[in-house]
Amino acid sequence: MTTQLRTTLVGLLLVTAGLATAVTVTRHDNTDHPGIAASVRTGPYVALGDSYTSGPRIPVQTGRPAGCDRSDHNYPAHVAAQLRLQPGDIRDVSCSGATLTDLTSSQSTKKGTNPAQLSAISRSTRLVTLGMGGNDIGFSDMITRCVTMGTAFKVLDRAKDMSSHDSPCRESYTDNGIDSTEKRIAGLEPKLTSALRDIQRRAPEARIYVVGYPAILPVGDTGCGRGLPLAPGDIAYLRDKEAELNKTLKDQAVSAGATYVDTYEASRGHDACAAESTRWIEPIVPSNPAAAVHPNARGQRGMAKEVLRAIRAVG
Structure with a gap:
């Protein structure tokens, strides 16, 4: 030879x-993992987001800074586990209270400073989830305000003083027919467009998934009593504002060529008014380990399932 x-x-x-x-x-x-490309499955994966991503008060709280309230059982942790990523292949930089501004600027918390979330992304990043926008429109503050007004409404309604005004919170956000919340939601569009472009620039080979918010309130106007005391009209108002927020997240994701993850449909019937054993979202006084009006461990598992479903669908 x-x-x-x-x-x-x-x-x-x-x-x-x-x-x-x-x-x-x-x-x-x-x-x-049927339908999951090897390049996606092996990461690296970066999770960006606010408290609906970080998982405050869900055991075990981990990561730095402690003020970000990250759980090792939040949906990014479940996604990474299902994709069999190595510990070094996931960076969860989600943080309670985060807004889209905190993607490019450091965020101060009561227990430390979280670096700009986009600093975790590099050209080697292959998977990114972004769960953010609620704090930009002040949704947590809206719920607090509406619950406070709802409690007062129920007292006054029993006295027949407010029987004709069943949406005091909605009225407080409306001036001369203009809804200030709608203006804030509209203001999200350019911010989201800029954020998604920045992610694509930093990680041109990454697949990006924009994660929507799960159902917080039930269908109808009955509410759930002490669990989430709201005036009947304000239940519909908050539900509509969440739907508008999710629609904006979806529209901007599609426009940017990213994938939108719908967690709302899967969580219907598992809202804060559902039974303790089935709900994904805790009420004002949680009975499962989680922050008030935030996903519990069951909710985080459910959200992870929808993220994984979206990843498999893209293939």
């Missing part, structure tokens, strides 16, 4: 072995 022939045969054997190995790895990946 000539030297040239031996060299050629060795080269062919190496190529064949390489192809066989590649096929084996691909089959293993697709068997474990």
Whole structure:
């Protein structure tokens, strides 16, 4: 056998072995996680978001700074586990109270400073989830305000003093027919567009998933008594504002070429007014370990399931 022939045969054997190995790895990946491309499954993965992502008060609280209230059982942790990512292949930089501004600027908390969330992204990043926008429109403050006014409404309604005004909170956000919350939601559009473009610039090969908010309130206007005391009209008002927020997140995700993850439909019937054993969102006084009016561990698992469903759908 000539030297040239031996060299050629060795080269062919190496190529064949390489192809066989590649096929084996691909089959293993697709068997474990149908529809998930290997490049996505292996990360690196960066999770961006606010408290609906970080998981305040859900055991075990971990990460730095402690003021971000991250749980090791939030949806990014579940997604990483299902994709079998190594610890070094996930960076969860979500933080309670975060707004879109905190993507590019550091965020001060009561227990430390969280660096700009986008600083966690690099050209090697292959998967990004973004769950943010609620704090930009002041949704938590709205719920607090509406609950306070709802409690007063119920007292006055029993006295028949406010029977014709069943949405005091909505009225407080409306001036001359202009809803200030709608203006804030509209103001999200350019911020989201800028944020998604920035992510794409920093990680051009990453797949980006914008995660919507789960159902906080039930269908109808009955509320859930002490669990979330709201005037009947304000239940519909808050539900409508959440729907508008999610629609804006979806529209901007689609426009940017990202994927929107709908967690609302899957969480219907698991809102803050649902039974303790089935709800995803805790009421004003939580009975499961979680922050008030935030996802509990069940909710985080449910949100993770929808993120994974979206990843598999894209393939």
